[in-house]
Amino acid sequence: MWWWIFAAIGGIILCILLLLCMPVYLLVDINSQSVKKFSIKLSWFFGLVCRDLIPDKTRQNDDSKCHKKPGEKSKISVKLIVRIIKIQGLFKQIKKLLCDIAKRVKVKSLIARLSFGLENPDDTALFFIIAGPLMVLLRAFPYDVTIQPAFEGDISIEAYLNSTIKIKPVLIAPPVIEFLFSYPILHVAWVAIRNKDR
Secondary structure, three states, rough: HHHHHHHHHHHHHHHHHHHOOOOOEEEEEEEEOOOOOOEEEEEOOOOEEEEEEEOOHHHHHHHHHHHOOOOOOOOOHHHHHHHHHHOOHHHHHHHHHHHHHHHHEEEEEEEEEEEEEEOOHHHHHHHHHOHHHHHHHOOOOOOEEEEOOOOOOOOOEEEEEEEEEOHHHHHHHHHHHHOOOOOOHHHHHHHHHHHHHH
């Protein structure tokens, strides 16, 4: 009699697991010569779900000016930030989360171009002579990374980066859940709730 209820619950759990197994792609683009110098786009579910995670700053500033009331102040106090920073084990837990996520993230492609120059061309040449071993090490990685000198007689930095990062939510979920239910994070939530009630 109750078998269809258990079947429905099992079906929902199976659908959630299948969705979590679908990889999420982060498309990172950095271009110092472009109007929008930095962008991160999220792509999921075979590209049907696509979102720009870095909104346009100009539009964002205009919207914030329209919605901000005169004399409105931030609700986050310096005292609250200090109390959160002093929570024991917080930074250790954040470091552990970042390391766990880094182990589960895969860089599918990476193209980087960097042009760097100092005011004195001789200093630029000396810098690249000293940094030569580093460039040799970069070639050992399976990515297309190029660093070139710029002898223009002025300090100049031009950067271009395009990367695709693959993330499987089903692999990221365990460390994130462990992080959210760890004592330092629960302590942060408790401190924030108490500060809000005041």
